[in-house]
Amino acid sequence: MTKNNNNLNFYIKATFYNKDMSFGPGAIRIMELVKEKGTLTEAYKSMGMSSSKAWKLLKEAEDTFGIKLISTTTGGVGGGKSELTEEGEDLLRRYHNFTDELHGVAKDLVEKHFNYDIIDDN
């Protein structure tokens, strides 16, 4: 195919689902931010997301896998804190390992199918 002078990059989003529940990039981003910031409120606010949307995403993710992902302590000095459960940490690590490996394979497939040089800045 025609090649222009700009190299292409790409990203991949993987979403898991069963029946009417799903788990994907939105829930993953919340989990990463909870880990970084220590509160769910700061996590969803920094994504420009509402509280109800954030809880819905997390609830769906927990239902999809049948595990608890985040534990929250409310009130106390300095307000409530949230952290990933052990199983939440495990799921986050698995998702990152999966997408990292998938991205590596995809890079070869892009070159094969599109005949494009890929800049890998991920």
Place this chain on the structure above:
Amino acid sequence: MTKNNNNLNFYIKATFYNKDMSFGPGAIRIMELVKEKGTLTEAYKSMGMSSSKAWKLLKEAEDTFGIKLISTTTGGVGGGKSELTEEGEDLLRRYHNFTDELHGVAKDLVEKHFNYDIIDDN
């Protein structure tokens, strides 16, 4: 990790980009619908998308790859018609081949990283 009784499925979305332009599932869906329906108007309407959004997606896709994707004849008996250019057909075929092959690899990687049985209904 904990396994519940519901089997999981998954989908993957791949988006290509360079500088400030991108090409992904939105433009692909428009192209598929133009091919099916024969007009761009029917294509974006059936996606619940506005005319300006559809043109923007297509323009960005064309700029990303440096090729013309859709040709439109305006007016005449029965109104205007749109079809994929030869290069548009070629790009659509490449994208489908790429995502099909990627999905097959991803299925193995999901089983490896998540220890899950995957229902493959794609």
